[in-house]
Structure formats: C-alpha cells, structure tokens
Amino acid sequence: MGILDLGRYKGIVFAMAGFLVFIAVILAFNHGIAGQFADNVAGVKFLAQQQTQPAAVYAASRELTARLKSGQQIDEQLEVLRKAAHSFDHGLSGLTSGGMISDSSGEVIALSVLRGSQSEALLGSTAKLWDGYKQKLTPVLNFAGSPYPAESAEPAAPAAANKAPAAVATGVQYSPRGRRLLASLEELNEYGAASHAPLQKSMTELAAIVEADSAKNAAVLKGLQVGGIIAALLLLGAIFFYFARNLRKEELVASRARKETEDILRTVNEGLFLLDKDLKIGTERSMALNQIFRRDDFTGFTFDQLLKAIVPEKTLRTAMDYVALLWGERVNEKLVKTINPLNEVEVHFDNPSGGFDTHFLEFDFNRVKSEGTLSHLLVTVNDVTKRVMLSRELQESQEKAQAQLDLLLRILHVEPDSLTGFLTDADVSLKMVNSILKEPAREESAFRAKIDGIYRQVHAVKGEAAALGLKTVEQRAHAFEESLNDLKGRQTLSGSDFLPLVVKLDDLFNHLAQVREMLGRLVDLHQAIATKRTAGGHMDAEKVDQWLGGKQDPTPAAAPQASEEVSTGLERTLEDLAARVASSQAKQVALRCKGLEVVPETYRRAVKDITIQLVRNAVVHGIEDPNERAEAHKTQTGTLAVEFARRADGYELIVQDDGRGLQLDRIKEVAVERGLITPAQAAMLDPRQTMALIFRPGFSTADRVTTDAGRGAGMDLVRILVAELGGRVGLASAGGKFSKFKIWLPAAERAVAA
Amino acid sequence: MAATAKAEPLTNGKLKLMICDDSNIIRRKIERELQIERLQVIATASNGKQAVDAFRKEPADVVTMDITMPEMDGIECVENLVKIKPDVLILVISALSDKATAIEALKKGANGFLCKPFTDRQLTEALEELLRGAGNDD
Structure with missing residues (x-):
C-alpha cells in the first residue's frame, strides 16, 4: 500500500492531472x-x-x-x-x-x-x-x-x-x-x-x-x-461523461447484485439472518423468517429477545452460552456443532385462539469472517416440525409393533393353562374394579376405601402379568396404579376424580381381550397341528383358515382344569417369575415349591397373590447378588422355598429365602424417611416392632419405583389379604442368613370368600 | 500458578498427546485407534488431579478430556490445564446427555467436542480438525 495506490480513484486522478497539463x-x-x-x-x-x-x-x-x-x-x-x-x-x-x-x-x-x-x-x-x-x-x-x-x-x-x-x-x-x-x-x-x-x-x-x-x-x-x-x-x-458512465455501470452492477440478493432472501426456504457481537439481528434477512417466527418486524431485535418468548429459561441460557462460545477464538466451530443446544429445539408459539402451538426449529450457526476477523454469525433456521413428528410417529409405531411381537412371543412361551388362568382371574379382578367404581360413595372415607379396594385388584393383576412376563399388560396395570397413587395423594376427593379410572379400566379390558383373542388363535393353531400329527401328516385346511381368519373354534373349550393342574400352574408361574426377576437383577435363584397342589379352591387366588408378592420381594430384597454371596461364603445361587401344607387347625404357607435377611437399620431409616415414624420413635423400636414396619402402607426399601419392586404396597397387600381370610402372618429373620414368612390360614370352611 | 513446566518438543518433531478418561477402556481405545502420525501419546490420566500433575511435569500439546471423572472433573481440569499452558488444544470427549455441561467445559477453554460413543474414524477426524483449526488461527 502506498500513496500511489489510488484504487478506484486512479482514473479520476489521472484525468484531472491530464487536464491541468493541457491548461x-x-x-x-x-x-x-x-x-x-x-x-x-x-x-x-x-x-x-x-x-x-x-x-x-x-x-x-x-x-x-x-x-x-x-x-x-x-x-x-x-x-x-x-x-x-x-x-x-x-x-x-x-x-x-x-x-x-x-x-x-x-x-x-x-x-x-x-x-x-x-x-x-x-x-x-x-x-x-x-x-x-x-x-x-x-x-x-x-x-x-x-x-x-x-x-x-x-x-x-x-x-x-x-x-x-x-x-x-x-x-x-x-x-x-x-x-x-x-x-x-x-x-x-x-x-x-x-x-x-x-x-x-x-x-x-x-x-x-x-x-x-x-x-x-x-x-x-x-x-x-x-x-x-x-x-x-x-x-x-x-471526463465527466466517462465517469458518469462508469458510475452508472457500477450502480447498475450494484443494483443488480442487490436485486439478486433480495430475490434469494425472498425465495429461500430457510430463515437466514446475521447476528453481530451484541446479538442484534441484521437488517438483511430472508422472508421465511417471518413465517418461522410468526412476526413481521425484527428491527432492533436481539437474538435472546427472539428466543425468550418461545423456549424455556434453561434452554435460552444454554443457547446464549453456546453463541458466546462461537464468538471466542479458542473454540473450533466444526467441533462444537454436536452440542448446539438449538440443533432441534422445541418451541411454543402463543396461539391467538388460545393455548399454544408446538414447533421444532433447527438452528445452525456459521462464523462470518471479513478481513481475517470475526464480524458476524450467520444463523440458519429451519422449521423441522414435520420431520420430528414423522420420526416420532415412526418410532412409536415401531415400539407398538415391537410390543405386539413381544406379547406374541411371551404368549408362545407361557403355558396356555397359566395364561388361561391369568385371563380368568384378571377378568374377575377387573369386573370387581368395575363394580367398586359403580358403588355409590359420598364421604371421603368411602372414596379412600374405594381406592384401596381397586388398588388391591389392579396390583394383583399387575403382579400376575409380571410373573407371566406379559409386559404390555403389566405396563397398563402399572399406569393404572400410578393414577390411583395420584388420587391417594390428594387432600380431598370427589366422584369426578374417578372418571379417568374408567378410561384406564377400559384400556385394560380391551387389551386383555386382545391377549385372549391371540391366545385363542394360538390354541387353535396348536390343535390344528396336533390333529395333523395324529392324522398322519394330514392338515385340516379348513381349520387353519378359520384360525387365520380369527374365528373361534366351534368345538367346545376344554373341560375346566382340576385344582391340581392350577396349582402346578402356579408353581410354573412362580418359577418363571423368580427366574425373570433374578435375571433382571443379575442374581441367581433356585426356587423350590412344595404342596401347592393341596391349596383348596377357596384359597387359590389369595395364595397365588401372596406367593407372587413374597417371591418377588425375596428375589429383589432378600437374595444378594452372586459377588456379595461369595464374599459371605454362600453359594452363588440363592435358594427360595415355597411350601404349603395342611395343619391340624388350618393351612400353613411358608416362603423362605437364604438371603441377607431383614436389615433392621435400613428399615428404620426408610420408615423415618417416609415419615412413618419419627427418629426418636425409631430409636425405641425393638427388632420385632421394626420388622412389623414393612407391613405398614407406603413402606418400601426399593430405592426406585419399578414394576419389579413396586412401591411397598406389596407387603401391605399381603397383610390385608391374610387378614381378610382371617389368617395371621409371622416373620422371622436373621441378619445375613435368611428371612422366613409364615402364614397361617384357617380351615377352608371358615374362610371368607376372596 | 507455580508452573515449572518446560514445554520441550519431542525430538521426533511430533505433537504430545495426553489422554484423560476415568474409563481405561476408553483410554485404551483412543491409544489403539489413534491414526494420526503427528501425535504421540506421552501420558494418560484417569482423573483430573492426575492429569494436572502429569501436565505440570510435562505439558502436552493436545489433550482428550472426559467430563465426569473422580477427584477433579473435566471442567475444572480444563481450567487448570489452560492456566498452565494457554495454547493447549483440548478435545472434550463425553456422552451427549447434558449439552450445558459440555458448553461449560468449552467456556473454560476447551476447543472442541466429540460425542461418546465414537468410532475410530470420528476420533481421527475430530483430532485432525482440532489441529487444523489451530493452524488457521496463526
């Protein structure tokens, strides 16, 4: 650069000098x-x-x-x-x-x-x-x-x-x-x-x-x-003519360039604008921006003002931090694109006719350098709502298909007898829920009693579904339970609070109907194949067609199962449950059942509910994981025994595990945490009283609420069931060695119907 | 900062790399998959404290940094390393569960971010981009 570097003024300077020389x-x-x-x-x-x-x-x-x-x-x-x-x-x-x-x-x-x-x-x-x-x-x-x-x-x-x-x-x-x-x-x-x-x-x-x-x-x-x-x-x-012509030419080029820029900005689908260091939005921006942000005027607007109305405070803060980073010289632009918090951001626009519209916007930031220094950030915005919605729909439908497939596979794995039993029981339970819902109630205490009654039924369905591995049923029952918990937590209750439960109940009914239908088809298929085998390879084409068409087999259903079969069904259910819960907890458990075939018909349902609860609890809370067991010089596989026997004055059900036993300190801690007792009371409790805490409503030692561990309603339920049958629960435990639940039930004739 | 660190280049002219991650699987993965001729691993650290100590003894030119680590987390570690050697290049390698945390680390002076899990190709590309970006700033 020098004094002779006149740039675009060279022409005029030379012309003037020539003119002076001439003069x-x-x-x-x-x-x-x-x-x-x-x-x-x-x-x-x-x-x-x-x-x-x-x-x-x-x-x-x-x-x-x-x-x-x-x-x-x-x-x-x-x-x-x-x-x-x-x-x-x-x-x-x-x-x-x-x-x-x-x-x-x-x-x-x-x-x-x-x-x-x-x-x-x-x-x-x-x-x-x-x-x-x-x-x-x-x-x-x-x-x-x-x-x-x-x-x-x-x-x-x-x-x-x-x-x-x-x-x-x-x-x-x-x-x-x-x-x-x-x-x-x-x-x-x-x-x-x-x-x-x-x-x-x-x-x-x-x-x-x-x-x-x-x-x-x-x-x-x-x-x-x-x-x-x-x-x-x-x-x-x-000279004048020459320069006027040049000026005109330059103006023409400039105005053409400007026109092209305007055309681009008016037509492009992306929202485009520049941000300066004060985050002010530049005057040149694409028209698409108006539609994306639903406003016509951006004059004097800053980027944070633009976002403030449509994203949560936390997102706004993170976004501003990210934009500030891009102004810094240290950060490599290409290596921070993945943490752009506005990459696919959910925004809410007020809807003039009430409420708000949810959209998804995609922001991209690019540094603009002029003469070696960072002058602006070029911001590109796209409304990607359709894309996001589509991918969500796709994911949902995939999940749904996966769930159906899972259900089908589960049904294939479950013994048809167990499944039929479950469906019958669940049907009874849900009908009971329905009748409880219809019972008239005016007082608060009546409403609470209703909730407890429904809870017991739904919880039982959930437990059995879990035992059979029917995830879709279990999830629905779990959602039902959540709604009930929500109601329990309310200060006051009214009849209209129960309305959402009707919907949930309907959902469960429908779903169970689906399971039943699927089971029906499978059973038909099974029989068709069996017929084919016995007929020496001859397949009854009509039957297969019927099955495929979803029609019921015209032949009457199998005769009602004997109690013995049901009990062995329970045994299988418990084994299945123990294995499933153990594998989800990375534990090894061997279950041994004895005497379940002698459970009288009147106790069948209650025994099933109680044993499912106790077996699940034993695997989740009692049995240690293999490493812990090895350290305690125990076999890596825990042992769990369920025994049912007739006694002189009634029946005895024992569920025993060789796990870590009841941890009294932990039980006290949790009880205090849950607000069931004060710390001062906790200090006064003897081991017996401490153990009794686990039967209190709302107690749970599981840190997280999962379908496996429940929320402490389990033991409460056991206590209620036993009480309803006029029985007693006994509990013995030795720290680090075992836990033993002993349940006495009166002779069947005295029992109250479940 | 009593940094007695001497920044002597390696005799073979390569740049010095320090790997900082509490998972030795990741540390080994980076070491094994490093396909950039210009880089040579001179140190590995499993927490921020170790990393800062090793860095004081011999500062690396390039650092890969995990965020969640015991003793001293990645954010604090980045802050310390930049204090010792302002021109160090730091690539944060972390899961993308919380963008705000990653941004925090970049605010403290890290230069780039790579999302876990990553392939060897992604790692190579990110490190090359890191070195290239530093060249552009000169």
Missing part, C-alpha cells in the same frame, strides 16, 4: 504569442516615427538651402539635418540587419516579421535609395567652417536679417566653400525631392506588414484562447 500548455503558448504581440506594437510605433524621417531630412536640407541663400547662419540647421539623417540611417541599418529596432525605452527588439522575403526586398530597395541619398548628403554633412567670406560675414548677417530675402539673396556673397556647399545642397534637394516620398512609402509599407503580422497574431491569440476554452470544455465533458 498549462495552452497558457504557455498564449504567453509566447502575447509577448510577440507587444513587440509588434513597438515595431509599428517605431516605423511610424521612422516614416516621417525622409520628409524631415528633405525639409531640413531645403531649409538649409534657404538659409544659405539668404546668407543666414547655417550651423544650427546643418545640425538639424545631420540629426535627422543620422536617425533615419540608424533606424534603417537596424531594420536591414535582422529587423532590430529600439523601442521607446531604448530596449532593442528583434522583429522577426521583417526577416520575411517581402520585407527584405523592400528594405533592400529602400537601403539602395537611401545609399544614394547618403552620397548626396555626405558633402553637405561634412561641411565645416563658414560658407560666407570672412569679412562680409559679420556685417552682412544683420543686414541680411533686416532686409527682404530676395534682396538679400541677390546680394549674398559666398566663400568658395560656400559655393560648393550650395551646389551640393542643390543636388541633394533635387535627389531628396525625388526620393523622400518613396522612402516614406517603404516605411509605411513596412509598418503595414508589421501591423498585418500583429493583426495575425491577435487573431491567432484569439483563436488559441477560443480553441483552448473549447478544448478544455470538451475534455471536461469527456
């Missing part, structure tokens, strides 16, 4: 001509003076002759003639030797015009004429002394002066010299009479030549000035 040349030329003009003026003046000289010489010579003839003094007149002759001679010799003249101030000027051929010829003839004149002049001018005789001179003079000239002339006496002078004068006068006029004429002609030259000069000067002004105007015009 200077014109002025210099003008100056030269003007000088010559002054010289010519002096020449004309000189020649005007010179042209009178020949006449003066002639007049002087005649006067001299007259004086001489009248006998007057001639010295004075002789001098006049001498001067006049000299003046003309001097002037003429100057003119002939290159047009040299002396102006009024005595300065010598050369008149170049007199060097022309015409003037030279004129001067030549003049000089010749003058030379002749000079020859005649010489004897006169050389005269010295007196023309009169010495003696007569003195007296003669006054006489002559006083008398008439004619009389005097006749009487004038001359010396010989005088006579000679007179003769010379007579000759001179004669010559002069003939030549003074031509001499004067030549001088006049010379003056005319000079004057003509002067006039020519004046014309040239005028022409030059006019030409210069015209040329200067033309040049100026050309």
